[in-house]
Amino acid sequence: MNTDPLLTVSNFSVVYDVDPPVEAVSDVSFTLNRGEILGLAGESGCGKTSLAYGVQRLLKPPAVIPQGSAIFHDESGTDVDMNALSEEEMRRFRWDKASMVFQGAMSSLNPVTKIGKQLADVFTTHRPGMSRAERTRECGDLLDLVGVGRDRLKSYPHELSGGMRQRVMIAMALALKPQLMIMDEPTTALDVLVQREILQQISELRTQFGFSVVFITHDLPLLLEISDRIAIMLQGEIVELDTAANIYHHAQHEYTRKLLGSFPSLTGERGGFVYGRSDDTVAAGAVTGGATS
Numbered sequence: 001m002n003t004d005p006l007l008t009v010s011n012f013s014v015v016y017d018v019d020p021p022v023e024a025v026s027d028v029s030f031t032l033n034r035g036e037i038l039g040l041a042g043e044s045g046c047g048k049t050s051l052a053y054g055v056q057r058l059l060k061p062p063a064v065i066p067q068g069s070a071i072f073h074d075e076s077g078t079d080v081d082m083n084a085l086s087e088e089e090m091r092r093f094r095w096d097k098a099s100m101v102f103q104g105a106m107s108s109l110n111p112v113t114k115i116g117k118q119l120a121d122v123f124t125t126h127r128p129g130m131s132r133a134e135r136t137r138e139c140g141d142l143l144d145l146v147g148v149g150r151d152r153l154k155s156y157p158h159e160l161s162g163g164m165r166q167r168v169m170i171a172m173a174l175a176l177k178p179q180l181m182i183m184d185e186p187t188t189a190l191d192v193l194v195q196r197e198i199l200q201q202i203s204e205l206r207t208q209f210g211f212s213v214v215f216i217t218h219d220l221p222l223l224l225e226i227s228d229r230i231a232i233m234l235q236g237e238i239v240e241l242d243t244a245a246n247i248y249h250h251a252q253h254e255y256t257r258k259l260l261g262s263f264p265s266l267t268g269e270r271g272g273f274v275y276g277r278s279d280d281t282v283a284a285g286a287v288t289g290g291a292t293s
């Protein structure tokens with residue numbers, strides 16, 4: 001496995017300064033490797049979103065970050081301390097280097113604007129030198145890439161299924177070829193087959209472009225399918241971080257075992273597990289034969 005780090009998070013805490021204060025993330029440290037999919041699992045309220053948004057500096061008051069750092073090891077060789085960036089630098093950084101697919105992102109598409117135009121707006125803002133023809137070509141290429149197809153450039157969001165809308169959001173997050181994508185429950189609202197297809201797509205795109213992914217969900221079986229490593233969060237702390245295979249076969253923490261045990265779908269409708277992928281991770285999907293797109 002590639003152990004060239006892309007992001008080093010150290011002693012990171014997030015507190016909501018309400019009465020009494022809530023320590024949503026407590027002294028969390030981890031490293032994300034280049035090209036790696038790191039799953040962040042844990043039940044609702046354990047602090048997954050606060051951690052991901054905190055690292056991206058997307059939290060608003062009453063959230064405060066009393067301690068910790070997030071260092072981005074840029075492919076240019078420069079280390080960027082994300083806490084030291086100005087608001088403006090951070091805004092640019094967020095799309096260019098590290099993009100995000102939010103929880104329920106597909107409903108954040110503007111309903112009265114064609115999806116091609118919404119995609120093109122990313123380039124208009126961030127690549128002002130691009131000609132209109134280049135923008136249209138890039139947007140078409142992106143829609144092809146995520147399996148929506150360039151013939152949908154002129155479609156309105158309501159003309160697309162939920163899965164297709166979510167793919168458009170992924171296309172948007174991919175637009176500037178970031179090195180990191182943070183995905184917060186990107187497939188939760190979709191049915192299982194569509195989820196599978198999208199996971200497969202993310203995995204293929206990651207192989208093609210080499211970006212890293214932090215994939216957040218409470219759905220541990222789903223993480224086992226897609227992640228190289230998985231971090232288990234409990235009450236604001238990462239209690240276990242290991243390869244997907246080790247999490248599945250040799251969970252060390254009692255809570256991880258509990259979390260695994262709480263998903264009957266592990267051996268039920270999601271299908272049995274397929275072992276022995278070349279990189280020794282775990283992949284589910286035997287029943288559906290994996291995803292097609």
Ligand SMILES: Nc1ncnc2c1ncn2[C@@H]1O[C@H](COP(=O)(O)OP(=O)(O)OP(=O)(O)O)[C@@H](O)[C@H]1O
Nearest residue numbers: 016018022024043044045046047048049050051218
């Ligand atoms: N604005 C806020 N003010 C006060 N407490 C908050 C605020 N936002 C989140 N919290 C608290 O911080 C803790 C962590 O929440 P967070 O949303 O990060 O968890 P999560 O694991 O992402 O949950 P979910 O899967 O439901 O999104 C929870 O106890 C939550 O109630």
